[in-house]
Amino acid sequence: MRYATEPAHRHGHAPRVGVLLVNLGTPDAPQTDAVRRYLAEFLSDPRVVEIPRAIWLPILHGIILRVRPAKSAAKYASVWTQEGSPLAVWTRKQATLLQGYLGERGEQVVVSWAMRYGQPSMAAALDQLKAQGCDRILVLPMYPQYSGTTTASVWDGLSAWCATQRNLPEIRFVRQHHDEPAYIDALAERVQDFWQREGRGDHLLLSFHGVPERTLHLGDPYHCQCLKTGRLLRERLGLTADQMSLSFQSRFGKAKWLEPYTEATLKALAKRGIKHLQVFCPGFPADCLETLEEIAIEGRHDFLQAGGQRYEHIPCLNDHPAWIRALVDIVQRHTAGWPTTREDQPRPADLESQRLRALALGAQA
Numbered sequence: 187m188r189y190a191t192e193p194a195h196r197h198g199h200a201p202r203v204g205v206l207l208v209n210l211g212t213p214d215a216p217q218t219d220a221v222r223r224y225l226a227e228f229l230s231d232p233r234v235v236e237i238p239r240a241i242w243l244p245i246l247h248g249i250i251l252r253v254r255p256a257k258s259a260a261k262y263a264s265v266w267t268q269e270g271s272p273l274a275v276w277t278r279k280q281a282t283l284l285q286g287y288l289g290e291r292g293e294q295v296v297v298s299w300a301m302r303y304g305q306p307s308m309a310a311a312l313d314q315l316k317a318q319g320c321d322r323i324l325v326l327p328m329y330p331q332y333s334g335t336t337t338a339s340v341w342d343g344l345s346a347w348c349a350t351q352r353n354l355p356e357i358r359f360v361r362q363h364h365d366e367p368a369y370i371d372a373l374a375e376r377v378q379d380f381w382q383r384e385g386r387g388d389h390l391l392l393s394f395h396g397v398p399e400r401t402l403h404l405g406d407p408y409h410c411q412c413l414k415t416g417r418l419l420r421e422r423l424g425l426t427a428d429q430m431s432l433s434f435q436s437r438f439g440k441a442k443w444l445e446p447y448t449e450a451t452l453k454a455l456a457k458r459g460i461k462h463l464q465v466f467c468p469g470f471p472a473d474c475l476e477t478l479e480e481i482a483i484e485g486r487h488d489f490l491q492a493g494g495q496r497y498e499h500i501p502c503l504n505d506h507p508a509w510i511r512a513l514v515d516i517v518q519r520h521t522a523g524w525p526t527t528r529e530d531q532p533r534p535a536d537l538e539s540q541r542l543r544a545l546a547l548g549a550q551a
């Protein structure tokens with residue numbers, strides 16, 4: 187059947203709000219086969235690689251998926267934890283904490299999490315929220331800066347699920363939160379906590395995930411939003427333009443990506459005489475392969491090789507209380523007008539009157 191069979195319609199059940207955190211996705215295991223499955227799904231998404239399918243798919247299946255999975259699996263193995271992939275571990279923890287913080291504020295909201303590629307899938311998580319009675323769902327992509335390559339792809343995943351549903355919930359979607367004051371506060375607190383423990387370096391480098399430069403010229407606001415987050419954080423930390431730089435990491439393929447590249451910047455900073463460098467990744471709300479391997483391991487190597495003396499990766503927002511508070515703020519703003527507190531829920535008397543009204547309507551029909 188094209189559209190899922192729905193449970194029998196019930197009158198007068200209390201409306202319920204669900205919140206779905208969606209992150210990129212990660213392999214199920216740090217092994218070649220699992221990484222190949224994950225990369226095949228991820229890199230087949232036309233939002234991620236915009237090359238015409240007839241050209242791209244033979245390259246993807248004929249070259250990339252034969253060579254890259256083994257190399258990437260070795261990198262994943264270097265950051266994998268007892269509980270699984272860091273990206274999944276942190277995203278799950280963020281959902282649990284958010285549920286707790288919202289509960290403390292009296293918000294009757296069901297919080298869940300999903301991955302755009304791999305497991306748990308968006309479709310499974312949305313099915314679950316619906317099965318729990320959520321007829322209003324807020325989808326919150328874990329990308330502070332909007333990009334067609336990431337945020338819009340979450341939208342595509344959402345709309346693919348909607349296309350299978352007979353009884354659609356009411357849906358809201360958070361497009362971006364790159365300049366949300368509570369997000370900037372959380373970033374600043376994360377850096378300041380680190381400074382308090384480890385001392386302050388000579389220079390702070392903010393490294394964001396890159397995207398093909400072409401997307402900027404085609405109207406993607408990602409680059410501008412990264413720059414704005416960087417400026418707001420610099421002002422909030424009281425740093426001069428000279429004490430902080432911004433760069434883009436994780437280039438994929440041969441095309442030009444947003445510049446300056448992180449790798450070149452690390453080397454240039456060492457050559458400029460910066461001895462003690464601290465690197466922070468504000469665009470990644472959770473530590474993952476790109477921060478724990480590329481920044482914390484490869485980046486250190488590049489900086490020290492080029493003459494730097496001390497290198498530190500400041501952890502991502504992860505489970506920092508200021509970040510979970512920021513998520514609460516974002517959720518509360520985007521669920522405004524939806525009944526989420528105990529007082530908003532229909533009282534038994536309201537339910538009874540709804541039932542009587544339904545009966546009366548039934549009798550008229």
Ligand SMILES: C=CC1=C(C)c2cc3[nH]c(cc4nc(cc5[nH]c(cc1n2)c(C)c5CCC(=O)O)C(CCC(=O)O)=C4C)c(C)c3C=C
Nearest residue numbers: 210211212234258273333335336395397438469474475476
């Ligand atoms: C900040 C958000 C991200 C943007 C924008 C983004 C764009 C983008 N990424 C690739 C290719 C790869 N990215 C990979 C890993 C990866 N990317 C993000 C986030 C953004 N990507 C995260 C959080 C992760 C880590 C996933 C994890 O499991 O920890 C990878 C896989 C790893 C590897 O093989 O190197 C690829 C490939 C493209 C092409 C792109 C924009 C066009």
Ligand SMILES: [Fe+2]
Nearest residue numbers: 210395436476
């Ligand atoms: Fe990526």
Ligand SMILES: [Fe+2]
Nearest residue numbers: 436475476480
């Ligand atoms: Fe990478």
